[in-house]
Amino acid sequence: MTTTDDAVEATLERLSRQQKLSLVRGAPDPEGTATGYLPGVDAAGVPPFRLVDGPLGIRAEGERATAFPASIATAATFDADLARRQGAAMAREATALNQDALLAPGVNVIRVPHCGRNFEYLSEDPVAAGDIGAALVEGIESEGVVATVKHFVANNQETHRTTVSAEVDERTLRELYLPPFRAAVDAGVGSVMTAYNRVNGTHMSDHGYLLGDVLKGEWGFEGYAVSDWYGLETTVGAATAGLDVEMPGISIADAGDGDAELDDFEWPDGIPDGTRAGLFGEPLAEAIEAGEVPPARLDDMVRRVLGQMARFGRLDADGAGAGAHEVADGSRDDAGELDSQRHRDVAREVAARGTVLLDNDGVLPLDDGADVAVIGPHVDEAKLGGGGSSETTPFRSVSPLDGIEARAEGAVASAFGVTRIESVSLFDMLPFVGEEADDETGDAAEVEETDDRDPSLDDAVAAAEAADAAVVFVRDATTEALDRDTLALPGEQDALVAAVADANDDTVVVVRSGGPVSLPWREDVAAVVEQWYPGQADGEAVADVLYGDRDPGGRLPVTFASEETYPTADDDRRFPGVDGAVHYDEGLFVGYRHFDAADAEPTYPFGHGRSYATFEYGAAETGEDQTVSVTVENVADRPGREVVQAYVSPPDVDGVERPEREFAAAESVRLDAGERRTVTLSLDDLALSRYDTEDGWTVDSGTYAVEVGRSARDVRASATLER
Ligand code: BGC
Numbered sequence: 203m204t205t206t207d208d209a210v211e212a213t214l215e216r217l218s219r220q221q222k223l224s225l226v227r228g229a230p231d232p233e234g235t236a237t238g239y240l241p242g243v244d245a246a247g248v249p250p251f252r253l254v255d256g257p258l259g260i261r262a263e264g265e266r267a268t269a270f271p272a273s274i275a276t277a278a279t280f281d282a283d284l285a286r287r288q289g290a291a292m293a294r295e296a297t298a299l300n301q302d303a304l305l306a307p308g309v310n311v312i313r314v315p316h317c318g319r320n321f322e323y324l325s326e327d328p329v330a331a332g333d334i335g336a337a338l339v340e341g342i343e344s345e346g347v348v349a350t351v352k353h354f355v356a357n358n359q360e361t362h363r364t365t366v367s368a369e370v371d372e373r374t375l376r377e378l379y380l381p382p383f384r385a386a387v388d389a390g391v392g393s394v395m396t397a398y399n400r401v402n403g404t405h406m407s408d409h410g411y412l413l414g415d416v417l418k419g420e421w422g423f424e425g426y427a428v429s430d431w432y433g434l435e436t437t438v439g440a441a442t443a444g445l446d447v448e449m450p451g452i453s454i455a456d457a458g459d460g461d462a463e464l465d466d467f468e469w470p471d472g473i474p475d476g477t478r479a480g481l482f483g484e485p486l487a488e489a490i491e492a493g494e495v496p497p498a499r500l501d502d503m504v505r506r507v508l509g510q511m512a513r514f515g516r517l518d519a520d521g522a523g524a525g526a527h528e529v530a531d532g533s534r535d536d537a538g539e540l541d542s543q544r545h546r547d548v549a550r551e552v553a554a555r556g557t558v559l560l561d562n563d564g565v566l567p568l569d570d571g572a573d574v575a576v577i578g579p580h581v582d583e584a585k586l587g588g589g590g591s592s593e594t595t596p597f598r599s600v601s602p603l604d605g606i607e608a609r610a611e612g613a614v615a616s617a618f619g620v621t622r623i624e625s626v627s628l629f630d631m632l633p634f635v636g637e638e639a640d641d642e643t644g645d646a647a648e649v650e651e652t653d654d655r656d657p658s659l660d661d662a663v664a665a666a667e668a669a670d671a672a673v674v675f676v677r678d679a680t681t682e683a684l685d686r687d688t689l690a691l692p693g694e695q696d697a698l699v700a701a702v703a704d705a706n707d708d709t710v711v712v713v714r715s716g717g718p719v720s721l722p723w724r725e726d727v728a729a730v731v732e733q734w735y736p737g738q739a740d741g742e743a744v745a746d747v748l749y750g751d752r753d754p755g756g757r758l759p760v761t762f763a764s765e766e767t768y769p770t771a772d773d774d775r776r777f778p779g780v781d782g783a784v785h786y787d788e789g790l791f792v793g794y795r796h797f798d799a800a801d802a803e804p805t806y807p808f809g810h811g812r813s814y815a816t817f818e819y820g821a822a823e824t825g826e827d828q829t830v831s832v833t834v835e836n837v838a839d840r841p842g843r844e845v846v847q848a849y850v851s852p853p854d855v856d857g858v859e860r861p862e863r864e865f866a867a868a869e870s871v872r873l874d875a876g877e878r879r880t881v882t883l884s885l886d887d888l889a890l891s892r893y894d895t896e897d898g899w900t901v902d903s904g905t906y907a908v909e910v911g912r913s914a915r916d917v918r919a920s921a922t923l924e925r
Contacts (some may be wrong), residue, residue: 206512213508213517214501216246220284220489226503226681227482228451233264236301237591240507247518251511253350253428253449254296257306257322257738259870262299264562268292268545269586270595271743272735273308274717275556277324278756278811280845281870282337289341289349291545296347297538302516303348303393305591309335309382310397312717312760313358313792314770315776316686319580321588321716321735325759326793326808327865328378329886332385338391345533346514346536348392353430355379355412356786357397360780361685364433364474367400370786375401376893377790384421392425392510396445397891398433398474408439418444424504431591432474437485439497446503448482461633464918470631472683520542529921541597546739553670553736553743555843555870558756559812560721563709564730567750567814568671573612576603577702579657579693583895584740585714585733590682596738602656602675602712605741615669618655619662621700622692628683659701660696664707671728673748677714685778689720689765699723710745718762718786721805732756750814754872755843757811759912763804769796795861808865809913815842815873819918822910830891832910832919845870846881846910850889850923853904863909864889883910890925901925 217225221243231239236252254260255473260267263274264918270276270292276285289307296304308322309331316321320404324331335351342349356368356379362920370379383394394417396406406412407429417423426446432447450457454476455464455560469475477819489495498690511517539545559566568574577915583601629635666672676695680686690696691713703709708728713719724730731754736743744751770777776787791799794808820833830848849863866889869881887899894900 206509209512209517210505210508212503213246217243220356221246222500222504223483225507226447226500227480228449230452230457233300233303234456235265235299237261237305240447242462247298248508248511248772249301249492249516251507251516252301253303253305254301254546255297255305255604257308257402258587258592259292259301259594260295260301260304261591261594265299266539266541266595267295267299268549269594269599269738271553271556271737272321272550272587272716273324274321274759275734275736275756276338276552276557277330277334277759278558278567278734279552279755279870280330281555282333283753284552284555285334285337286341286344286427286547289338290345291548293342294432294539295545297345297536299435299920300348301516303350305350305395306333306342306350307338307349308352309386310355310357311351311379311382313763313791314685315689315718315760315768316777317358317717318360318588318680318684319590319682320684320760321680322592322682323383326761327759328761329380329888330357330868331382335382336385336389339386339391343390343392345613348510348514349386350393350395350428351383351391352395352418353397354383354394354406356401357399358684359778359784360472360683361837362782363472363683364398365782366779367403367783368786369402369783370790372895373893374786374789377493377888378586380416380881381888383417385863387417387423392787393421393511396427396429396433398430405435407434407445408436408443409493410443414444416851424506425510426503428612434481437481438489440481440497441486446506448479448710451479451482453477453479459524469912470683473628473631536772543626549737550739550742550746553739554746554752555755556734556741557747557756557782558728558732558810559754560732560806560810561724562729562812565671565710568748570611570749573611573668574606574614575669575670575672575677575706576606576608576614576616577618577619577662577665577698579695580677581618582674584738585735586737587608588680588682588716589629589734591628592682593627593671599738600741602741603742606673606748607743609745614667614898617662617665618657620657621657623677623679623693623695626679626681626684628681630677631683655686659698662698663701663705666702666709669706671708672702672706673710673712674699674714675714678716678719680716687859690794691719696722699727703727710748717760721766724805732758748910750840753815753841753843754811755811757809757845757847758806759808761796761797761804761808762806763802766800768805774860790861795864798914800863807913809845809847811845813842813844814838814874815840817842817844817873819910822919822921824908824909824921824923825882828885828923829882830885830908830921831880833880834871834873834876835878836875839875841874843870843872843873846883847913848883848885849909849914850885851907851909852890852892853902853906855904858902860890860892863914865914866908
């Protein structure tokens with residue numbers, strides 16, 4: 203036994219049944235900042251423990267923090283080191299705000315382009331999502347904060363998310379939806395949050411097979427499984443399945459968010475009933491008394507929570523009552539770090555490096571001295587993120603207009619062109635929470651002030667005509683708890699782009715979206731840039747990329763295609779489901795796997811993204827230890843960033859259906875003008891193996907093609923691998 207195990211066992215010994223119960227069910231946070239709170243047991247040396255949202259930065263109630271870009275932007279960097287740095291920065295901010303566990307990262311595979319939470323997730327590919335998710339976990343935990351990977355599992359849509367059953371076969375679960383969680387567990391994640399939905403009929407908080415057998419059994423997960431908020435379905439089912447902690451544990455009324463309105467409030471679809479709480483309180487005590495839940499299971503739950511506290515230096519083995527941020531030997535009181543220059547720099551770097559240059563006929567990078575028209579309904583406001591539990595309130599933010607004005611040497615004109623796009627948020631669906639939140643941040647006042655700006659398309663056209671180049675900023679509006687009903691950009695933004703493109707041949711469109719959107723004008727403009735939700739550094743990052751101070755280092759972690767060509771289009775069974783069930787009939791054929799199998803041309807393939815530089819690839823060579831090496835040369839006269847990607851195609855095996863190719867590895871490399879480098883990629887096991895329901899993970903013998911290139915559809919070199 204290690205010292206931390208000893209500390210955990212010694213602490214457990216000292217706890218009464220009631221005290222143990224208080225460590226597996228959330229309670230009100232006396233400081234009021236945490237999203238979820240465990241009160242601790244002072245007499246036994248167990249400090250209070252705070253859990254806080256979320257993936258885009260810290261959302262501690264009433265506090266400000268760095269607003270990092272949307273997770274999908276982090277994924278678009280294909281750079282695990284950068285993701286690790288972002289995770290570490292978020293953890294230092296959590297510590298500064300006195301929080302112990304971060305409710306991030308979200309790693310659900312992006313199955314449906316309409317999902318309102320795609321911006322909080324990483325990729326349509328399990329290896330890409332697993333790599334970046336694991337790096338975020340490592341970064342967060344490297345700074346002494348527990349990471350919480352969510353939402354386990356098959357929470358791939360928001361419509362009916364609290365009730366719907368994802369009907370998905372075992373092989374698909376194993377090959378697509380589970381691997382990012384497995385990668386997080388292998389990276390040492392301290393906590394796993396269960397999803398609201400059911401999988402094959404069983405609610406995830408009650409899922410003995412996935413929670414107990416797979417996560418804790420097969421994968422050996424030793425941390426604690428926490429429910430999503432108000433996401434517990436039963437007491438005995440959850441306790442015996444393997445759920446360890448109920449959050450928030452108290453009714454929304456007791457959390458101080460109003461009560462009178464709650465009596466006849468109809469909870470909207472996608473929002474859990476906030477009065478359903480306390481299932482791990484008295485009901486769990488009674489179930490143990492009645493012999494329905496063994497007392498040893500309660501010990502196991504508590505052991506798992508204490509285990510993470512001990513691991514991150516929160517537990518005092520002597521029961522002397524350690525401070526929440528003291529390491530085990532009590533030598534350090536970590537104050538964390540908030541809104542520091544290096545955190546601002548990470549936010550800016552991720553925003554710029556996650557930017558994907560979809561098309562460019564040469565207008566970009568802009569000339570320093572060009573006269574620029576900056577156009578769009580929100581050019582005066584940074585696009586921080588989407589709606590819901592990941593919303594952040596930054597200390598500072600830079601709008602696109604301010605960022606461009608600060609960088610441009612030519613004249614900068616601006617026009618809104620069309621009316622604002624109404625933002626959407628889960629909190630607006632909860633009247634009693636929304637009002638309060640708005641009062642605190644002043645957001646409501648801001649919206650009113652800017653709503654009567656009387657935007658005019660003529661002004662936008664005039665500004666575009668007078669400028670050397672026009673840059674149009676467009677956005678979608680997405681939130682947790684709601685899926686989009688169309689991939690089209692909202693409002694009159696498509697018309698705005700068309701009018702500006704008519705007026706100026708050098709029109710650049712910068713898209714801010716949570717995932718794929720329709721770009722009907724893309725062939726009529728000179729360049730298209732995808733920036734996801736860039737966070738507080740918005741204007742700085744976009745200026746970095748537009749003026750070429752940074753090469754657009756992002757590549758698509760999701761396929762962009764016409765709305766009707768996605769595998770979940772036009773089939774209610776597949777999305778949003780029928781009679782309470784959503785059928786994953788497409789099986790493995792999600793994202794690029796589908797477009798390959800259907801031989802359909804996507805608008806922009808998975809992995810796509812242009813650079814301002816030009817790269818040439820040498821021959822690919824596979825190595826003994828499941829690697830592939832290739833020499834890449836920057837043949838341009840400027841530095842650039844290339845994301846070298848590897849895909850694996852399996853041999854044909856009779857009667858076995860496999861995707862044509864699977865993403866296996868990527869590395870983001872910066873090359874100076876004229877520089878050559880040999881890049882060696884380790885091919886992920888997942889890309890070579892398949893899951894057989896009888897034999898488990900299987901690697902078929904035969905010849906595997908290893909393709910190296912710039913996207914799933916742009917292969918530059920290939921080699922083979924024998925198995
Ligand atoms: C979300 C979680 C979040 C939790 C706490 C839920 O609505 O699904 O991702 O961490 O709320 O805010």
